[in-house]
Amino acid sequence: MISQTAKNKNVTLKKLRSRLLAAGLRPSVQRLAVLGDLCEHYDHPTADTIHSRLLPQMPTLSKTTVYNTLRVLCEAGLVRSLNIAHACQRFDGHLDSHDHFICSHCGHVYDLPHERGNRLPDFGSLGLHVEREEISYYGLCRNCQKQERDNPEGR
């Protein structure tokens, strides 16, 4: 499991720029910043979190711009938007196939390795074409389980 606080140091402006260009997008300052933030962090941030992280370097950046930029990046397939029940929309800049565990208590989203075994449906014979797959597991994370054990009345 990748730690929430892990930071990906391999994100260079050059790589971000070529990813945008390859997707047919102009590498504007805003797009580079938003995509960069998502590739750098593993915390599946909300649009608001991205906005507040970028604000110190980009004081004129509006929330609307962040929302619009995220929409464009999602449509271009450079960013995944996660559909998490009962939560704000979260975004993921890591496109390697991986699954998610969402803590229903603290709301943290953990990355899990993508392991499927042989239990996949035979999509072809069903006449279905899969464009993306996303599996989410819900439950209590280690921290929240510990908190509950230490403090059973404290919920």
Ligand SMILES: [Zn+2]
């Ligand atoms: Zn938790």
Ligand SMILES: [Zn+2]
């Ligand atoms: Zn993820």
